[in-house]
Structure formats: structure tokens, C-alpha cells
Amino acid sequence: MIGVIIAIGGLWYTAIQFRASEKWKRAEFVVKEVKEFESDESVKLIEQALDYTDTKHYAFKKDTIDIKRGAMDKSLDTAYGDYTGVVAILRNSFDSYFDHLSVFNRYIKSDVMSFEEIKPYLEYYIDIIGDTANPRLSPTSRMLIWSHLNNYHFTDVQELFCLFGYNIGPEVRACSKKKFLGIF
DSSP states (O other): HHHHHHHHHHHHHHHHHHHHHHHHHHHHHHHHHHHHHHHHHHHHHHHHHHHHHSEEEEETTTTTEEOOHHHHHHHHOOTTTOHHHHHHHHHHHHHHHHHHHHHHHHHHTTTSSOHHHHHHHHHHHHHHHOOOTTTTTTTHHHHHHHHHHHTTOHHHHHHHHTTOOOOOOTSSSSHHHHTTTTOO
């Protein structure tokens, strides 16, 4: 009888240690993915462009790029068509930025990481793009971003914004956090 109790205690202790180890590995994975995201030159450029109206942005190693809000808007406007110079760099960088955000949504949907784990790292810039009351972005710029996401089928990005409470596109009909987290 004592042997059974010791065996059960050993299994219980092993299970607790295993769960703690898995939690730690998951946290390490989240941090690694966020570091990769934040170190990407396109991500840095877009986050600077979103955060500041008109400023110099250091991107792509040694190049210094002057970005005006008009260039950002042109890079997202499907009717513009002349994607050269700074406008082309911004357009490519936005697409790279959105591709990265899509991956985070896929991780959440497949339960590789949770919304709560990733939220603190993404919330500031998600709020800039998603919150119509956020003064960091003009209504025109915001609508161009939303339109770009819709036109180029960045539905994973739209779903990610939905998790943050922002319905930014018609592709996300029922913007329900519960739906995307698989609760109903």
C-alpha cells in the first residue's frame, strides 16, 4: 500500500514538473517569436511610420529614409499605382508587417500561443490601426490600411484585430473574440 502511495506521489510530482517545463518552453517560444518580429527591418519601419507623422526613419541597415504621411498613404492606395522609391519600400514593408501579424493569429488559432501571451507585445500598434479614436493615425490613413488588408485578403490580420476588439473589415463578419478562440 505504501508503495502505491509513493508511486502515485511520484507520478503527481512528475506531472507538475512536466507542466512547469512546458509552460516555460511556451514562454520561451513566445519571446523568441516576438524578438524575431521586432527585429525585422520592415516591422521597425512600419511601426515608426505608424507612431510618428513625419520623421526620418532608419531602415534597411544604412539607408535613411524620409517618410511623409503622404508617402505612407500612397503605398497603401490601390489606385495610386506608381510604387517606386520610398512608396515601394513602404508598400513592401507593410505587406511584410501584415504577413508577420498573420503568423501570430495562426499561432493563436492553433493554440501554439494564447492571445493573452501575445497581447502585451502587439497592443500598442494594433490600437493605432484599429481604434478610430486613436489620434496617431488619420482617418484616411486608417481606412487605406483597412482597405489594403481587405483587398489583399489579409484575413488572418483582420481576425487578429478582432481579438483585440476591432472589426476592421467585411471579411470578419461576426467579430467575436469567443468565435476565434474556439469557445463557441
